[in-house]
Amino acid sequence: MNLISELVASAPAYGELRRHIHAHPELGFEEVQTAALVAERLEAMGIEVHTGLGTTGVVGTIRYGNGTKSIGLRADMDALPIQEQTGVAHASTRDGVFHGCGHDGHTAMLLAAAEYLVDMPKSDQGKGFDGTVHLIFQPAEEGLGGGEAMVEDGLFELFPCDAVFGMHNWPGLPVGQFAVRSGPFMAAQDIYDVTVHGTGGHAAYPQLAANPIPVVADIAAAYSEMGRTARERSAVIVVTEMEAGDAYNVIPDKAVIRGGVRNFDRQHQDDIEAELKQAAQQIGEQAGLAVEVDYRRNYPVLVNSQKETDIAVEVARSLVGEDNVDAYAKLVSGSEDFAFMLQEKPGCYILIGGGGEPGTPFCHNPHYDFNDDIIALGASYWVALTQRCLG
Ligand SMILES: [Zn+2]
Numbered sequence: 001m002n003l004i005s006e007l008v009a010s011a012p013a014y015g016e017l018r019r020h021i022h023a024h025p026e027l028g029f030e031e032v033q034t035a036a037l038v039a040e041r042l043e044a045m046g047i048e049v050h051t052g053l054g055t056t057g058v059v060g061t062i063r064y065g066n067g068t069k070s071i072g073l074r075a076d077m078d079a080l081p082i083q084e085q086t087g088v089a090h091a092s093t094r095d096g097v098f099h100g101c102g103h104d105g106h107t108a109m110l111l112a113a114a115e116y117l118v119d120m121p122k123s124d125q126g127k128g129f130d131g132t133v134h135l136i137f138q139p140a141e142e143g144l145g146g147g148e149a150m151v152e153d154g155l156f157e158l159f160p161c162d163a164v165f166g167m168h169n170w171p172g173l174p175v176g177q178f179a180v181r182s183g184p185f186m187a188a189q190d191i192y193d194v195t196v197h198g199t200g201g202h203a204a205y206p207q208l209a210a211n212p213i214p215v216v217a218d219i220a221a222a223y224s225e226m227g228r229t230a231r232e233r234s235a236v237i238v239v240t241e242m243e244a245g246d247a248y249n250v251i252p253d254k255a256v257i258r259g260g261v262r263n264f265d266r267q268h269q270d271d272i273e274a275e276l277k278q279a280a281q282q283i284g285e286q287a288g289l290a291v292e293v294d295y296r297r298n299y300p301v302l303v304n305s306q307k308e309t310d311i312a313v314e315v316a317r318s319l320v321g322e323d324n325v326d327a328y329a330k331l332v333s334g335s336e337d338f339a340f341m342l343q344e345k346p347g348c349y350i351l352i353g354g355g356g357e358p359g360t361p362f363c364h365n366p367h368y369d370f371n372d373d374i375i376a377l378g379a380s381y382w383v384a385l386t387q388r389c390l391g
């Protein structure tokens, strides 16, 4: 691997910082200590810092030369509401809160890159950059839309970027490899609640009531069947919650199912929303009960732009070699709120291998831990990308 030697040298210290963040995780929009730590580190490097964007977001800005080009490099800072079960020495000190997605590592890698970038233009090695880099540390990636909050809070008005780049560690992909694709890459995530309104009553006299449970069960079965055929459209439809009644002898007056939809295409998204609503209404009508469908679009599909993806692939290949960068990676059915930034600016979100050994726990598994061995590579990617975009 073609790593930057200074980043190899600083990686152990950033590994230590990563493990400190891991031991002190904070949930989305509550990253007060993490944000303070990030701001303090950036300030100590002499970097101009802006805090409190999108609640707890932090942006550090490095300018050099007269260049007018600018890019944003983004890391996420939040942890998950999971009880850690790794048993490692740096395990979470907070009950039920856990860096189970590696955002501790993303934060550490971007800080490592920042330390190198801020000194790089001053070096006489002739490999600095000319322009502006915004280091974007965002809150609340895990389902709460911290990326959207930063955009709404004026991220790109305050910190204009010609392009933005994101990166996620990926267990299952060997260390020393990257995977990416241009166009839609990660799924849109929608959620729904279906409520069937019946008439409650005594279980001994069902003829006097209108039981919503069989109706909601029919809707759940219909959605599951639709989920099976949705795969042809690279979509996922799933029922994950059911809520009805609380006694053996009482027919409830309402029943609810909830679940999610993922897909990679706006047209499919519109079609699926319409089909789910129609199926529920039809089943309700046949039973003579009122049905309410509340369908909400949570995260949009993440779309990488062609030019920036080509740049990301070229940069990654310069570090790990041609064969270790998959430029036509499979679609990922997970969602990612960096998609909100990519709706505003062209850019590229790339996956960096976190270890491909069989049995490596995937993100959100209580046994998962970020692999510190990739810190130097991830930081080298950020630096090489900056040189390529602003060189
Ligand atoms: Zn996650």
Ligand SMILES: [Zn+2]
Pocket (backbone or CB within 6 Å): 101, 102, 103, 141, 168, 363
């Ligand atoms: Zn994540």
